Amino acid sequence: MKPTFASHLDAFGQWRADTEARLAALARFAREHDLLDEASGEWFEAMRRRLSGEKLMVAFVAEFSRGKSELINAIFFSDKGRRMMPASAGRTTMCPVELGYDADDPVGLSLLPIDTRLEAASLAEYRLQPAAWTWHPLNLADPDEMARALAEVMRTRLVSPEDAARLGFWDPERPDDNPPAAADGRVEVPVWRHARINLPHPLLKRGLVVLDTPGLNAIGTEPELTLGLLPQAHATVFILGADTGVTRSDLDIWRDHLSGPALARYVVLNKIDTLADPLSTPEQVREVIARQCSSVAQTLEIPSEHVFPISARQALAARLSDDVAGLHHSRIEAFEHALSEGLLPRRRDNLAQAAWGGAQQFQQQLGRRFGEMRRLYADQLNELRGLRGKSSGKVQLMIQRVQSEAGEFEQCTARLHAMRSIHARMLRSALQDLSSERLRQEVDVLHQVLGGSWLPLGARKAFIELCARLRALIEQAQQRNDEIHAMLVASFSRLNAEFGFSLVADVPLDVRRYTEDLNLIERNYVQYLGLSQAFRLAQPGFQEQFRRMLISRLRVVFETISNDIELWNKTASAQVDSQLRERRRNFKRRYESLDRIQSASNELDTRVQEVQAQDERVLQLQTRLATLMTQLVEVTDVAGGRPSVQQPEAAAVAVQPSVAAMEALSLDLNLSGPDAAVAPVGA
Ligand SMILES: Nc1nc2c(ncn2[C@@H]2O[C@H](COP(=O)(O)OP(=O)(O)OP(=O)(O)O)[C@@H](O)[C@H]2O)c(=O)[nH]1
Ligand SMILES: [Mg+2]
Known part of the structure; x- marks a missing residue:
């Protein structure tokens, strides 16, 4: 029985693969015809990586024993024929468990020892140090053996209260939150800090990452969970037990750790099977369940349709025994359906918009280039036709004219050189305050302000100030790029007027939108600093982890902004380079054909045909580009209706393709290649 979520994810994976293939066809077409500039090549590569590699993380968060692991088994692993993730009464999952698949890593279970908490490095840094993890192979062919290996995530050991305190599991001042101590006073702590399971499961191969978390005690002690993983999850599933209702600690988790956007938060009321009552009718039981859901909704202040009553255990058992x-x-299916519906279409739209938006920009860029080429061919044809019946003296005059035009044109190089160096200087200045060095300095200011003693209120204030400074840096980068845009608009229009270029300064770039990402980080951290974290904030080791984690999250935002700015500017310069090259080539071609015409009287017609053929070739490229774009839009199916595909403009010059020209074309275009489906123009 194939779970609902799995089929939806399959369809999404297929969509990603199709979109990727269509984009690859577009990139291949451009590369084969020498139309792919560096900036566009980078964009295609980045988009390919996003489509094939972007992860989709679903995090399961709840107090212990609510059925997180059981629900994960039911949704994702019922195909294994048995319970994969350990699920049992009492505390079971002792450390956060991340299930995913990375083809570059070996299949197995990696465990990070709890003692790494005593070091300053953050979890993100440990991810890059395989040697810090203990590794167990997982035998895919043997689910029982696999389940035995996975039981490792349950392991605990007993330590003194002092050691437990150093690890963040014990606070003498908050006895209520401490785990129960053994008879000899020792405290049970997890052996592992984090577990990663690398498994070529079909869903995980499609980019799904599932995060199973232990109860409150562990969530609170691992800042990386609260500040890193949970806020970045694409969806969080919060689980309550129908047998327990909403308890005090359930509420704490909800308030402190599930502040993400409401759209991506799911609330599950699990274990509804425990409400079954042999003395009640099924209708009465349904009413009890409905009442519980609305009471949960009231307590959590969400609409009651957002609470999904399920039985994870029943679902798992039913799937294992094909019991419809x-x-x-x-x-469970209603919940899975809601999860897929809420999660996948939005991910798909984001990817579709990015893929389509970028491809369209590329198409416009090529469209301009084609237009420019065809304009030059049209001029050349006029020039050649004007020579019909003219004397060789006249041809000689034309040669001189071409030479002097080329000479005049070359004067643009000094101008271009000046523009390039101004551009490079302005770009450096736009990028300079986005570097990770600059970020580090800003975060260090926060630490200097706070010194070694972090009080929640002071830390919060200093953090808000830091975010304000960072927002100002984004704003400054935006303004500097706007200045570059204005400079390019002015320079391009002068170059167009004086040297006959047809340069267009692209729409200005918007990096201000990334302020939203910064705001999200700010909200998480401010909320975290407001939690009852005073005792943790006071620990120097914690502060260092906090600093590193913060820098690594901010770096992602700032690197994205830098990359966007760089790409935008590269695209603008690439246009100048390609037009310059095209113009030079054109002078050379004009000169050569006049030279040939002068030496042989029958050359004129041949040259006219050649230029016509070249123009035909561009027209054909335009048509092929439009076809590829139509194919792309067919698969991406961008939200908000089908975007219109730019069709090649009607031929700028009336060119009658001759048989010779068509033959030249098919040689030139290498039509036997992967793009052989091109219908010859005019056919
Ligand atoms: N009756 C009933 N029991 C369930 C259901 N779902 C889970 N359980 C049981 O509840 C116990 C706890 O489930 P787990 O999946 O281990 O809970 P958890 O939230 O992962 O707990 P920790 O790993 O300790 O954080 C197990 O014995 C499950 O079999 C359900 O729908 N109905
Ligand atoms: Mg569990």
Whole structure:
């Protein structure tokens, strides 16, 4: 029985693969015809990586024993024929467990020892140090053996209260939050800090990452969970037990750790099977469930349709035994459906918009280039036709004219050189305050302000100030890029007027939108600093981890902005380079054909045909580009209707393709290649 979520994810994966293939066809077409500039090549590569590699993280968060692991088993692993993730009464999952698949890593279970908490390095840094992890192979062919290996995530050991305190599991001042101590006073702590399971499961191969978390005690002690993983999850599933209702600690978790956007938050009321009562009718039981859901909704202040009553255990059992009626009773499918509906279309739209937007920009860029080429061919044809019946003296005059025009044109190089160096200087200045060095300095200011003693209120204030400074840096980068845009608009229009270029300064870049990402980080951290974290904030080791984590999250935002700015500017310069090259080539071609015409009287017609053929070739490229774009839009199916595909403009010059020209074309275009489906123009 294929789970609902799995089929939706399959369809999404297929969509990503199709879109990737269409984009690859577009890039291949451009590369084969020498139309791919460096900046566009980088964009295609980045988009390819996003489409094939972008992860989709779903995090399961709840107090212990609510059924997180069981629900993960039911949704994702029922195909294994048994319970994969350990699920049992009492505390089971002791450390956060991340399930995903990375083809570059070996299949297995990696465990990071809890003692790494005593070091300053953050979890993100440990991810880059395989040697810090203990590794167990997982035998895919043997689910029982695999389940035994996965039981490792349950392991605990007993330590003194002092050691437990150093690890963040014990606070003498908050006895209520401490785990129960053993008879000899020792405290049970997890052996592992974090577990990663690398498994070529079909869903994980499609980019799904599932995060299973232990209860509150562990969530609170691992800042990386609260500040890194959970806020970045694409969806969080919060689980309550129908047997327990909403408890005090459930509420704490909800308030402190599930502040993400409401759209991506799911609330599950699990274990509804425990509400079954032999003395009640099924209708009465349904009413009890409905009442519980609305009471949960009230407490959590969300609409009651957002609470999904399910039985994870029943669902798992039903899927393992192909029991359709049991699955229906578990009510898991309604939840899976909502999860897929809420998660996948939005991810798809984001990717579709990015793919389509970038491809369209590329198409416009090529469109301008084609237009420019065809304009030059049209001029050349006029020039050649004007020579019909003219004496060789006249041809000689034309040669001189071409030479002097080329000479005049070359004067633009000094101008271009000046523009390039101004551009480079302005670009450096736009990028300079986005470097990771600059970020580090800003974060260090926060630490200097706070000194070694972090009080929640002071830390919060200093953090808000830091974010304000960072927002100002983004704003400054935006303004500097706007200045570059204005400079390019002015320079391009002068170059166009004086030297006959047809340069267009692209629409200005918007990096201000990334302020939203910064705001999100700010909200998470401010909320975290406001939690009852005083005792943790006071620990120097924690502060260092906090600093590193913060820098690594901010770096992602600032690097994205830098990359966007660089790409935008590169695209603008690439246009100048390609037009310069095209113009020079054109002078050379004009000169050569006049030279040939002068030496042989029958050359004129041949030359006219050659230029016509070249123009035909561009027209054909235009048509092929439009076809590729139509194919892309067919698969991406961008939200908000089908975007219009730019069709090649009607031929700028009336060119009658001759048989010779068509033959030249097919040689030139290498039509036997992967793009052989091009219908010859005019055919
Ligand atoms: N009756 C009933 N029991 C369930 C259901 N779902 C889970 N359980 C049981 O509840 C116990 C706890 O489930 P787990 O999946 O281990 O809970 P958890 O949230 O992962 O707990 P920790 O790993 O300790 O944080 C197990 O014995 C499950 O079999 C359910 O729908 N109905
Ligand atoms: Mg568990």
